[in-house]
Amino acid sequence: MLSVSNVHKAFGDNEVLKGVSFSVEKGDVVAILGSSGSGKTTLLRCLEFFEKADQGTIKIGETQADLHTASRQKIHELRQKTSFVFQNYNLFNNKNAIENVELGLTKGHGVSKVRAKEIARRSLEEVGLADRFDYYPSELSGGQQQRVAIARALAVEPEVIFFDEPTSALDPELVGEVLETISKLAKKGVTMVIVTHEMAFARDVATKAIYMDKGVIVEQGEAKELFTHPKEERTRQFLSRFLEGYDYVI
Amino acid sequence: MNVDWKFVIEAFPQVLAYLPVTIELTVVAMTISLIIGTIFAYINFKKVKVASQIIRTYMSLIRGTPIVLQIFVIFHFGPYLLTEMFQKLNIQADVYSIKPIYYAFLALSLSTTVSIAEAVRAGLESIDKGQFESGLSVGMTEGQVLFNVVFPQAFTTAWPVLGNILVGLIKSSSLAFMLSVVEITGYARILGGGVLRYFESYICVFFIYIVVIKITELIMKKLEETKLVYRRRQC
Missing domain, CATH: 3.40.50.300 (P-loop containing nucleotide triphosphate hydrolases)
Structure with missing residues (x-):
């Protein structure tokens, strides 16, 4: 379903990836x-695509692309x-927990506002944050922030996270x-x-x-x-x- | 020194009648500068090749010259350049029918744009690139991330500086008098000159500026509090 082949990436002289496939x-x-x-x-x-690989291809489902x-x-x-969960959470700082989840749905995937709210609630409940809907990232602990980030990644129903x-x-x-x-x-x-x-x-x-x-x-x-x-x-x-x-x- | 307080009281409403001109100059110049300044800030932030070099040159040109000089240039060469341009483009229009206030909008926007571009860029630089990446990772376009996530935060950071720029602009708007636009300071000068009561008429402007700027500061402060809600508590 996801296949990656022959990824090469160097930062200057430092070759970080030398042909990775899986x-x-x-x-x-x-x-x-x-x-x-x-x-x-x-x-x-x-x-x-946060870094531009020097070489390699990726295929997700039927969509194939050259990484370079x-x-x-x-x-x-x-x-x-796809969606991505980061080491340092990267929640949208100016949005509260539920808005963080909604934004990807409404803007990124064209889901209606009402439907997005519903999905966002469900996703946050799933990660055990039903009582933190209107908390801003600055008011959440690291673990809670990361769980919001997981809910956000999950809500858009990606093929792979x-x-x-x-x-x-x-x-x-x-x-x-x-x-x-x-x-x-x-x-x-x-x-x-x-x-x-x-x-x-x-x-x-x-x-x-x-x-x-x-x-x-x-x-x-x-x-x-x-x-x-x-x-x-x-x-x-x-x-x-x-x-x-x-x-x-x- | 004798202060004729009766004259102050008589003159006050007359001077105050020109406050809308001051406000118009400020609001129009601020709006133009905010739009163009933000675009400039973004181009500089992204380091777009040729465009950002042109903008940087423009910025150092404006920053390197006094605003009074810029006004002179606009006043003396503006109409001449426009006439040339109209002739080249075959536009039938009388350059001298353009109201002086339009030149004033331009003159005030030139330098304010530069200040705003730098304030907004500082705001943009303060944002972790992870904010961009997380937006992109949930399928948003760069534009969507920019308008929903990045700009709101950048403006919150830039807000106190933008407040300063706005207050500075209210005061600089008095320079429009050099372009024969009569606003409060300009009118106070005319009024005082007529009866040689400069001091009294300037007292009027003094109070008007103090009050207008205090109100502006309070509004900015209030708005800042509502914008800052997302930073309210640190865990």
Whole structure:
């Protein structure tokens, strides 16, 4: 349903992505793992056209585009089939929770105001924020903001939602509520691609896992398989810290 | 020094009668400057290649010259340039039938546009690019994000500066007298000159400006509070 092939991206001399390809089926939850600087976030940003890749193609459903030369129209068309959850939430600061969700529906997808309000209410209830409709982002905690962001991404009924380290900016005690929300979506069959450092979460929720290092995919496959029987030495090394059961990070 | 308070009281309503001219000059020049200034700000913010260079040149030209000089230039060369232009374009129109107040609108807008362009650009620069990205990610066009998300926030940030510019403009509007547009300061000069009672007639303008500007400040403050509602509490 989503297929990405041969993505290349360099910032100056620094080659961040060196030919990344993968595909996602409907209902898949794909976890992209890897240490910092391995190109995970850049990959996701290229797929949403926030960065212009040097080369590569993306296909969502029947819509195909070149990541380097896609026209404005094409980019817009593809963005309407996806949505994005950011590390630092990026809620519209001048809109309250329910308006944040409505805006994408009314402006981005031409849904009527009445219908948008209805969908927005339902989405916010789904992420457990039924009592925070008229709160502005400045009045919400990080976890609540991220859940509004998830509701906003969900409301437009995208074919796939990209998550860029959705819990990395959160206080440890708030991580749980966001992960729980994402797990709920996974159970509902929402297709998601998640860049994350939360290993236990990736193992338990993801159906597929991709391990990236230095701009290439080292290994990809069934999440359970990759976590329990990694084939590549590099993957094993990366996972070892997690598998040995350290539960603290300094 | 003898102040003829009776004359002050007599003159006050006469001077006040020209307040609409001051307000007209301010409102028209502010509106023109807001529209053009915002467009300039956006072009500079986006660093559009040739356009932003032209705008920057224009801005340093205007910033580098006194407003009095700009008025002289408009006053002396404006009609001449227009006559040339009308002849070239074959427009049958008498340049000298254009009312002086239109030249005043132009003169006041030139420099106000520059100030507003910079104030709005500062507002735009203060916005995280994530605001753009999140709008685009839910399928909005760049224009929709701009008008629903980015500009409302940019103007809130620029608001106090815009208030200053507006107050400055109210006062600069008195320069229109150089273009023979009679507003409150201009009329006070005429009135005072007639009977050599400059001081008294200037006292009238003094009070009018103080009150008008105080009211403007209060309105701006009130509007700022309603715009700031989204920043009301930090968690």
